[in-house]
Amino acid sequence: MKKTKFPIFTTLLVVVFLLFWVGLISGNILWTSNTPPLQVIPDMDVQTRVQPQRLNTFFATRSATRAPLEHTVPRYGEIYRPTTPEEAEEEYRNTLPNNAITLARGKNRYGVYCTPCHGASGEGEGSVAARSVTLKPPSLIAEAALARSHSDARLFHIISAGQNIMPGYRDKLKEVDRWAVVNYIREMQREAGGYFWTAEAAAAQASALEESEEDGESEGGTE
Amino acid sequence: MFTENVDKRIKLSFKIGGVLLAFVGLSAYFGLHPRVSDVGYRPEQPVPYSHKLHAGDLGIKCMYCHSSVESSAHSAVPSTSTCMNCHKAVLPDSPKLELVRESSKTGMPIEWRKVHKLPDYVNFNHSRHIRSGIDCASCHGEVETMGVVTQMQPLNMGWCLDCHRNPQDHVVPAREISGIFMGAKTYEEVAADWQNSIPTWGDGKWLSEKSFVPGFNGTIMNGWKEEDRLDPKAVAVMKEAAEKGFEGVAFASHAFEYDAPAAEGMFVPKKPSLGPENCGACHY
Numbered sequence: 001m002k003k004t005k006f007p008i009f010t011t012l013l014v015v016v017f018l019l020f021w022v023g024l025i026s027g028n029i030l031w032t033s034n035t036p037p038l039q040v041i042p043d044m045d046v047q048t049r050v051q052p053q054r055l056n057t058f059f060a061t062r063s064a065t066r067a068p069l070e071h072t073v074p075r076y077g078e079i080y081r082p083t084t085p086e087e088a089e090e091e092y093r094n095t096l097p098n099n100a101i102t103l104a105r106g107k108n109r110y111g112v113y114c115t116p117c118h119g120a121s122g123e124g125e126g127s128v129a130a131r132s133v134t135l136k137p138p139s140l141i142a143e144a145a146l147a148r149s150h151s152d153a154r155l156f157h158i159i160s161a162g163q164n165i166m167p168g169y170r171d172k173l174k175e176v177d178r179w180a181v182v183n184y185i186r187e188m189q190r191e192a193g194g195y196f197w198t199a200e201a202a203a204a205q206a207s208a209l210e211e212s213e214e215d216g217e218s219e220g221g222t223e
Numbered sequence: 224m225f226t227e228n229v230d231k232r233i234k235l236s237f238k239i240g241g242v243l244l245a246f247v248g249l250s251a252y253f254g255l256h257p258r259v260s261d262v263g264y265r266p267e268q269p270v271p272y273s274h275k276l277h278a279g280d281l282g283i284k285c286m287y288c289h290s291s292v293e294s295s296a297h298s299a300v301p302s303t304s305t306c307m308n309c310h311k312a313v314l315p316d317s318p319k320l321e322l323v324r325e326s327s328k329t330g331m332p333i334e335w336r337k338v339h340k341l342p343d344y345v346n347f348n349h350s351r352h353i354r355s356g357i358d359c360a361s362c363h364g365e366v367e368t369m370g371v372v373t374q375m376q377p378l379n380m381g382w383c384l385d386c387h388r389n390p391q392d393h394v395v396p397a398r399e400i401s402g403i404f405m406g407a408k409t410y411e412e413v414a415a416d417w418q419n420s421i422p423t424w425g426d427g428k429w430l431s432e433k434s435f436v437p438g439f440n441g442t443i444m445n446g447w448k449e450e451d452r453l454d455p456k457a458v459a460v461m462k463e464a465a466e467k468g469f470e471g472v473a474f475a476s477h478a479f480e481y482d483a484p485a486a487e488g489m490f491v492p493k494k495p496s497l498g499p500e501n502c503g504a505c506h507y
Contacts, residue, residue: 025250027258032373036340037261045342052297055334063332101485104407112284112402116309127281128309135312167308172290176488 080160080170085150088157094199096179106184109177113169122188135165140185141192148189148196155182257377265373266336270322278367284402285359285366292359293404293490296348300335303327338372339363346507354493356397356405356413361386367400383505387498391417394495406492420495 023029039045050056056064073079082088096102111120119125122140129135140147147155159178162168173181189196225233253259277283286292288301303326310320326333341347352362359366364375376382386393396414397403405413484491499505 021250025253025259027256027262027377030263030373031259032263032265034266036266037257037264038255040255043342044344047343049343051343053299054337061331062334065332096486099485100407102489105404105485105489108402108404112286112290116281116283116287128283128313131281132309132313135309165312167304167311171304172287174488176486177490180486180489 078170078175082157082161085154085157088160089151089153092153092156094152094156094179094182096176096183098183102180103184103187105177106180106182106187109173109181110184113172114181117166122185137166141188143194145189147185148194151197151202152179152182152186152199155185257379257382261377261379262374264338265371266338268335268371269333270335271319273370274366274372275368275370278400282400284400286402292349293353294350296346296350298349303333338374339378341378344506346505353403354491355495356403356417356492357390358395358397358403359401360395360398361393380505383498384500387500390495390497391420404490404492408492417495 020029024031050064052065054064055062059066068074082091110118115126116128117124117126117135117137118140119129123142124137124139126137129137138147139145150158156178158166159173159181160168160170170178186196186198277288278285288305289298290301292298303323306320306323307327310323314320322333325331362376362378364373366372394417396417397405397410399410408416482491
């Protein structure tokens with residue numbers, strides 16, 4: 001009888017194919033695809049109800065998510081009225097307590113929304129600012145930084161409504177979170193040392209001003 | 224009946240046919256599993272937006288764009304105005320951003336293609352997961368390394384339950400890049416919390432044998448009801464858990480009390496716990 005040669009090559013091919021096949025059907029080989037996954041039994045996977053951010057050809061924008069109509073007020077949520085820092089200073093007061101958790105919240109929110117431009121330290125060295133010629137934010141903590149002499153409400157207004165090229169963040173940050181960021185900016189300024197605006201100092205200054213005005217008036221009266 | 228030769232051929236073709244059938248059947252069964260058929264879905268997007276550039280290289284946190292993730296069930300894909308926050312000034316006339324500028328001008332949203340898709344009958348809530356310090360990477364893979372978002376997890380029911388029973392094996396604890404708020408804790412402390420919680424839960428495998436307790440299933444839509452607590456089988460499971468010294472067994476994730484918020488309306492993170500098992504938690 002003729003001795004048949006063991007088909008090494010074919011066996012190897014079969015083994016490699018089987019290994020590949022097992023890897024593939026067990027999901028251990030990542031196979032990317034541009035076509036949506038096959039739905040063998042589609043059950044009630046796709047329902048006609050309106051869902052956030054889905055395509056909806058009923059509306060002109062083709063989106064199921066609708067912007068609020070003009071002159072309407074959100075049931076949950078806030079409306080921010082001030083258009084100038086002065087109006088904000090009149091309408092808003094910082095009443096957020098300063099404790100470990102609110103400061104941590106401020107640090108976290110600052111880290112998410114402000115670091116791309118202002119940088120983690122507040123010096124304006126953010127990664128996005130570094131790549132742009134025009135988007136160069138001023139330092140928030142330098143000795144001569146305007147942010148040091150701005151009142152809390154004014155910082156709140158800048159965060160809410162933006163300033164020049166800086167976008168406003170009131171759509172992303174709730175009111176408490178914006179105050180938390182304000183408190184965190186103050187904390188950074190405190191750590192850097194030097195002057196910064198405080199409610200007490202501002203109040204003292206205002207009353208001193210009032211007093212001196214009153215003095216002036218009374219002096220004028222006696223003369 | 225047949226000649227020996229034909230008989231042999233019939234037998235052979237049955238053998239070959241059987242093997243082929245088994246091969247095709249097994250391939251179809253395993254190959255159509257969501258682990259294979261769904262994972263790796265990577266649609267081309269209308270704008271060549273890259274997470275690798277924005278999140279990876281520039282270090283923009285996930286929440287800058289997906290800001291609703293900690294407060295709502297749905298994690299929103301950012302609106303055009305979010306892109307324009309920067310692209311008003313950064314690369315204001317790049318041809319790749321043509322569609323973004325157009326969308327900003329006309330108010331028509333960009334039609335991004337949805338990658339991760341649960342069936343519409345499933346009630347999935349992002350904020351419930353984010354609150355406990357579960358990172359995006361647990362369910363989406365390391366998106367910050369992806370040029371084009373690719374589905375990395377099967378998203379089938381077994382996958383959800385695997386994690387709810389043994390979260391310590393599946394959870395990637397919150398990371399810096401996601402921007403998840405964890406109170407005054409550092410991310411290292413959160414990771415340690417996940418590890419240290421294991422003894423208090425026990426081995427989730429113990430639970431998985433008993434977890435589908437009738438009376439729990441389908442009956443609870445919004446958390447515990449008094450009559451659910453009194454279901455004799457449920458009581459037995461809870462008693463056994465207490466004897467073993469485990470606290471907070473599944474379907475009881477509601478049982479954990481939340482801390483009071485540090486200020487009115489502020490987000491409150493939550494301790495790690497097991498996920499729910501009751502059908503009503505995930506099915507409307």
